[in-house]
Amino acid sequence: MKKGLLALLLCYFHITSFAAVILQYHHVNDSTPKSTSITPQQFEVHLQYLKDHQFNVVPLSQVINDIKNQQPLKDKTVAITFDDAYIDVLTQAKPILDKFNYPYTIYVNPGIINSNEGRKSSHYLSWPQLKAMADEGVIIANHGFEHDSMTRITEGLTPEQWLTKQTTLLLNAENIIKEKTGQSWRYFAYPYGEYDPVIQAWVKANNFTAFSQQSGAVGLHTNLTSVPRFPASMPYDKISGLRDKLNSLPFNIQLQDEQAETIFEYQQAKSITFTIETDDFYKSQLNCYISGLGKQKIDWQDDNSFTINFSGDLPTGRVRCNCTAASISQPGHYYWYSKPWFILKAGGEWYHL
Numbered sequence: 001m002k003k004g005l006l007a008l009l010l011c012y013f014h015i016t017s018f019a020a021v022i023l024q025y026h027h028v029n030d031s032t033p034k035s036t037s038i039t040p041q042q043f044e045v046h047l048q049y050l051k052d053h054q055f056n057v058v059p060l061s062q063v064i065n066d067i068k069n070q071q072p073l074k075d076k077t078v079a080i081t082f083d084d085a086y087i088d089v090l091t092q093a094k095p096i097l098d099k100f101n102y103p104y105t106i107y108v109n110p111g112i113i114n115s116n117e118g119r120k121s122s123h124y125l126s127w128p129q130l131k132a133m134a135d136e137g138v139i140i141a142n143h144g145f146e147h148d149s150m151t152r153i154t155e156g157l158t159p160e161q162w163l164t165k166q167t168t169l170l171l172n173a174e175n176i177i178k179e180k181t182g183q184s185w186r187y188f189a190y191p192y193g194e195y196d197p198v199i200q201a202w203v204k205a206n207n208f209t210a211f212s213q214q215s216g217a218v219g220l221h222t223n224l225t226s227v228p229r230f231p232a233s234m235p236y237d238k239i240s241g242l243r244d245k246l247n248s249l250p251f252n253i254q255l256q257d258e259q260a261e262t263i264f265e266y267q268q269a270k271s272i273t274f275t276i277e278t279d280d281f282y283k284s285q286l287n288c289y290i291s292g293l294g295k296q297k298i299d300w301q302d303d304n305s306f307t308i309n310f311s312g313d314l315p316t317g318r319v320r321c322n323c324t325a326a327s328i329s330q331p332g333h334y335y336w337y338s339k340p341w342f343i344l345k346a347g348g349e350w351y352h353l
Contacts, residue, residue, distance in 0.1 A: 018220045019249045019333075020063045020077040024213065024229040027086050028093040034234045040092045042237050047100045049239055050078060055246065059103040060139055061185060063218065064209055064227075070220055078246065080104040081211070081229060083143060083189055085113065085125045090133065106130070107143035107189040107211075110176040111169075127180040134181040141187035142177060142208075145169035151194045151263060151342060152350055163202055170206065187211065192353060193318065194342050196262045200225035214320055214338035219250030221277070228338060244334065249327055251337035252277040266316050266346045272339065273307045274323070281325035281335050288323040290314065296321070314343045317351045 026036035028043045038046070050057055053076075060079040066072070080097070082089045085108040097104055106125070113124055125133075134140050144150070148169070153162040170188065178184040186208045190199075193213025203210040203225045216228035230236075230245045254275040288296045288308055292315040296308045308321070319341040327333045344350055 018066070018072040019075060020073055020079065020218050021246055021248065022060065022063065022079045022081060022211070022218060022227065022229040023232045023245075025080070025082050025093070025232055026084055027088055027233070028096075029086075029088040032086075032088070036233055038233045038237045040096065043093060044096045044099075045239060046232065046237070046242060047096060047102060049242065050102070050246075051100055053246075057100075057102045059137075060105040060141075060187065064187070064224070067218065067220060067222055067224065072220070076246070081107065081189070083107045084109065084147070085130065085143075087123055087125055087129075090125055090129055094133070103137060103139070105139040105141055105187070106133070107141045107187075108177065109143050109145060109147045109191075110173045110180075111146035114176075131181050134183055139185060139187070140177055140181045140183050141185050141189065142170065142173050143189045144191045145173040147191045149192050149194045149353070150190055150199045151196055159198070163198075167202070167206065170208070185209075193340065194262075195226060196342075197260050212340065214340040215245070215322060216336050216338045217248040217250040219252065221252045222250060245336070247333050248324075248336035249330065249333050251323065251325070251335040253323070253337045255339070262340055263342050263344065264314070265344045265348050267313050269310070269314055269341065269343070271307055271309045272321070273301065273305055274337075274339075275305045277304070278335070279303075280328050282328060283325070286323065286325040288321055290321045291319050314341055316343050316345050319343055 025038060028040055029037050030039050056074050056077045058077055058079060060081060063073065063077065063079050080102060082093065082104065085106050089106060108130065113127060130140055148166070150166060153159060157165065174184055174186060188203065188208045189211040190213070195210070195212065209224045210226060211229055212226045213231060214228050215230050218227055232242060254277060256275070259272055286298060288298060290296055290310065293310065293312050296311055299307045299309065301307055321339040323337045324334045327335060
């Protein structure tokens with residue numbers, strides 16, 4: 001009887017556990033820059049894999065609403081997103097998505113679309129095209145008015161003036177999206193994935209849900225001011241890598257005070273301490289890698305926190321620390337967490353985008 005009850009509970013946990021993955025794409029094209037592209041052929045391979053392995057592909061709104069309402073989703077849940085609203089989302093990606101009947105989200109920059117509307121050479125979707133897709137159920141969301149980084153303050157403005165300006169632009173972009181498509185989700189994808197705690201507080205104050213570009217699954221404890229997404233374009237488009245991402249679990253890791261900062265000058269950041277709020281993993285199999293530095297040594301402070309003293313200086317540019325660990329309760333699944341940094345050049349100058 002006890003064994004039967006245990007089996008039932010484990011089955012229930014597996015079916016209702018909240019572990020969703022959000023995939024991020026840009027171009028679906030053979031001839032666009034590889035760093036932001038996946039070929040149509042490989043994109044179809046991705047979707048076929050989702051179908052063959054019974055993944056539950058849902059609208060992004062279902063994932064976010066369930067987080068907000070603390071309602072568990074079915075296991076193996078996936079949402080598909082595209083940044084920048086390139087024309088090939090319509091000409092190349094849509095026919096493939098329609099074949100599988102998969103929902104998806106497009107993040108747009110209204111200022112860019114307005115300036116290109118009517119131009120036959122435009123690389124971006126027009127408002128009539130976006131409206132037609134919205135009418136078919138595609139979620140149209142906010143990527144900023146003109147793709148400005150939220151962390152790079154215009155010279156001559158104070159941080160307060162910069163935020164006031166960006167508030168006006170972001171709300172204007174949201175209003176334009178509503179006017180042109182009839183939708184207003186208040187979903188905001190950070191341009192270039194750049195943000196800091198001040199911007200996160202600003203996002204929350206303006207009642208937006210914000211999406212980043214660092215890796216990781218999402219769960220009931222995901223911070224809605226920095227929802228992770230897995231980049232799935234080249235060079236991360238191979239099925240072997242996609243499989244691991246799709247089977248990942250949300251690592252509930254907390255960062256306090258300076259540990260939560262994302263912007264540092266070169267050679268300023270030396271270490272970081274993570275606090276983990278789960279014990280469903282093998283500590284011996286916890287591995288953390290930093291881009292440009294490789295695998296890092298982990299020093300446990302107590303049962304729930306560990307420190308990484310960086311093996312070298314964090315390189316200038318967008319840097320990630322990816323930590324993964326095998327799940328005990330769900331064999332074959334790995335907890336996955338990514339911490340982003342945006343490392344300025346010596347002297348405080350921003351790196352080139």
